[in-house]
Amino acid sequence: MIREWMKKFPNKNYWILPSIIFAGIFILVSMGKQNLPLLVFVGSILTLICVLSIYVLFKRESPHERLNSDQFQMHLREILVKNFSIGELKDLAFNLGVDYEIIEGDGKGNKAREIIRYFKRRGELQVLFEYCLINRPNAKWWDSQENIISSIQTSNSNKSDNLQSFKYSSQQRLFAILGITISLLVTTGIAIFWPVHLTLAIAEDVDSINSNTNPTEIPLPTETAISFPTATADENLVVILPFFITADGSSNLHNRIFEEIEQTRKELSLENMRVQIDPNVVLELSDRTEAQAVGEHHNATIIIWGEETATAVFVNFLNIKEPEGASSDERVEVYGREASARLINQDLPEQLAFLSLFTVGQAVAINGNFTKAIPILEKAVGNISEGLIGINLGASPDPSVAAYFLLGWLYQVHEGNNELAVDNYSRAIENKQDFKIAYYNRGIAHFDLENFEEASIDFETSVQVDATFAQGYYNLGNSYRLLNQIDDAIESFDQAILLNPSFAEAFYARGYIYFFEQNYEASILDFSTVIELKNDQLRLDAFFGRGQAYNNQNVFQLAIEDFGTIIESLPEATLEEQYSALMNRGHVFEKLGNYGLAIADYKTAIDLDSQNANAFNALAWLYVDKLEKELDEAISLAQNAIILTEKNNPEDKLIIASYLDTLGWAYYKAGQPEIAIEKLSQALELCQNEVEVCIEINTHLNEVKKGQR
Incomplete structure (x- = not known):
């Protein structure tokens, strides 16, 4: 095997291997009796460095x-x-x-x-x-x-x-050259000073014998550093560091914390969770960056370290990983990766139950087992007692705040229970009144509960805590929009865009406010900005909004182009997006009198989604009102539209009334006024006092009755 390895060396480098052997011989020969263990150790390391140096120098990286x-x-x-x-x-x-x-x-x-x-x-x-x-x-x-x-x-x-x-890389070159240089220097030094060293060693031995002194004791080996494997991909690892001691004496707190967490882990049968102590690192309370580096080195989920004084115990928690599935609701802020918490405790044994449950609950949540994490964290907050004193340092709340926040997040995002989410966020805010993310997430929960006034208050508070929080201004604008406070909504979107000029969602939301306010020029500018920002989620929506604005401005060709972009965007466009674009482009063609193209778009929409009644009715109305032909087909299309709506949306009486109006008008054009009157009368009963719809239906009914006379 060695011979095969040697074959990889060019002939001109054969001198290096004898040099290694020569260096090793010199080290062994130069060892005196007194320093034998040390010299053996140094010689072994030197030889290993030299061998590795030669290997990396000639090991080429493909x-x-x-x-x-x-x-x-x-x-x-x-x-x-x-x-x-x-x-x-x-x-x-x-x-x-x-x-x-x-x-x-x-x-x-x-x-x-x-x-x-x-x-x-x-x-x-x-x-x-x-x-x-x-x-x-x-x-x-x-x-x-x-x-x-x-x-x-x-x-x-x-x-x-x-x-x-x-x-080979520059790092390999440097390592190899450095290794060989050190080896040659040390070997040369040994060769020069070996005679002097050997003479002194012999003299010391003689003196030792003459004085009957005991030989020098061999030092005891130092304690071997304890190591453990890093966490696997599907494993939760909690790493605990020995506590920094400011008072005299030693501490066993890390072992007590380890035992409590390990006991909780076993009671809950968490096989994919592991708790380890790293005795090789002791950090002070403020060494957050170093703690994160240790956690990442072990691929840990959570790292715990702390400090013990004569009067109190400080415990730090740091989440190294973000909860799995954290992006299931992108509106909700995650207090996950690198989230830290700190507590001061005057009587640690009183709080070990909370500490262990809080740690295990976080680890389980980070691993994505949210259903199991909730009862663990509920039990943890149930163990909070008066002996626990929280300390707020910057973004680091005390563990009770972190526990309540995590519960709120779990209930909101993964259970869909916004009421319990609001309750837990409120408990977190009670103990940390500048907790921006808690205000923001509670605002989202209120928003989803349609409590828009409460939502606006929470979003307003979040931007008061952090005036640079663009996301807070964005959702404040959404709340004001639904409260019909249009000027306040636009002002909030303006501020969000000022803080984040690439905030596509804010441009899009403001664009639709302008659209509904009939400010089509401003609307088109905002939708165009979204398109330029190349936001994957909103790009096609922006084309649709801009197409609608162009249509309302009677800029029909540009509207057709925007709707066409959506129709041709396969497979990016969803079925719903394509359907809406086809229907809107069909309406534009109909306005322009291009009835053939309009019919083609309506039929394509029917083929795309045969359960959507809108295209059936639009095509029926085109046949009846614009072309006055294919009346039997128009009657059939209108009947299908009514059947589909009564099946899929029976509560939408106004839409059914509109489709009955189309059907009644089709019967009238087909020369069946009695049936027409029946259908139009049914439509009039269902129009729910919607003035425009009722007026149109009543106009058709009067015209049919007049024609009968």
Whole structure:
């Protein structure tokens, strides 16, 4: 095996291996009796450094090894997240022959990670990389494009084990040169000073014997650092650090906390959760950045550390990971990853039950088991006693506040129980009156409960706490809009846009306010901005809104183009979006007298969604009122529209009345006035005092009756 390994060295480098052996011999020969253990240790380390130095110097890194490295995959994920939208990720998957729907994960970051893993499993990372390089040549790559492309092309053109075609990194060069330099310097030093050292060692031995003194004791080995495996992908790991002691003496608090959490874990049968103590790190209370680094090193879910004084115990919690499924409601702010909490406790044993349940509940929630997390956290807040003193430092609330907030978030996002969400957010706010995220999320809960006045108060408070909170101004605008406080709504959207000029949702919401206020010019400008911002979720909605504004301005050609963009946006456009665009473009064609194109759009809409009554009625009315032909088909279409509405939306009496009006008018045009009067009379009974609808129905009814005379 060694011989085969040696074959990889060029002949001109054979001198290096004898040098290693020579260095090892010199180390062994130079060892004196007194420093034997130390010199053996130093010699072993020196030899290992030298061997590793030679290995990394001549170990060449292939471009395929580079592509499969964790460092490059992390960099490639960053490129995908920063330079590709959701729609462009779908295009990437389509162009590379991958079904986007089988890629797991929610959100762009998770999708990007899973796409990389998918291509890595198939051994096709190079295909993904080359696609990204071609489509995003101006992205900030970790190495020059020329180096990467050159090494890949060389590797593809020569599949033999040609070491000269590979490159090693500057870090490998530095390590190798440093290792060899240190080895040569130490070896030279030993060679020069060995005679002196040996003479002194012999003299010391003679003196020791003559004086009958005991030989020097061999020092006891130091305690080996305890290590444990990092958390796996489906595992919750809670890491506890020894507490920093400001008073004299030692502390066993970390062990007591460990035992309490471990006992709670076993009682709840949480097999995918692990609790570990890292005895190698002791941090002060303010060392949050260092604590996060330790947690990330272990891939932990939560890290706990603290400080003990003569009068109190300080305990810090830090969430390293964000709850899974946190983006199920993007309006709701998540107090998850890097969320910290701190408590001061004057009698820790009194609070160990709360502390352990709070920790376990957080870990279970972060792992995505929300149903199980809720009763654990409810039990935790039930164990809060007067011995617990919270301390608010910046964004770090005390654990009781964090527990109530997390309960509110779980009830709101994952249980859909906004009443309990409001209750728990309120408990959190009682103990932290500047808790911006709690006010904001409670505002969302009130909004969903249609308590728009309470929602506006909470959003207003959130922006008072943080005047730069654009999301708070945005939802304040939405609340004012539903309270019909239009000027206040526009002012709030203005402020959100001022704070975040790329806030597509705020432009879109303000655009529709302008639309309903019949300020079509301003509406078109806002919808155009949304389109320019390339917001994947709102882009087609903005085309639709702008198309409606152009239609109301009688700029029909631009309206047709915008509706057409939606119709042609497959598969991006949903069925509902395509249907609405077809119907609106059909209406525009009808206004222009292009009845053939209007009929084609209405029929396409019927084929697209045969359960939607709107297209049936629109086509029937076109036949009856504009063309006065195909009357039998018009009657059939109107009857279908009524049947579908009575089946799917029986409570919508006004729509049924409108469709009955179409049917009655069709019977009249077909020469059946008796049936026409019957249908129009039914329509008049259902029009619910809607003036415009009732007037039109009554006009048709009077005309039919007049025709009978």
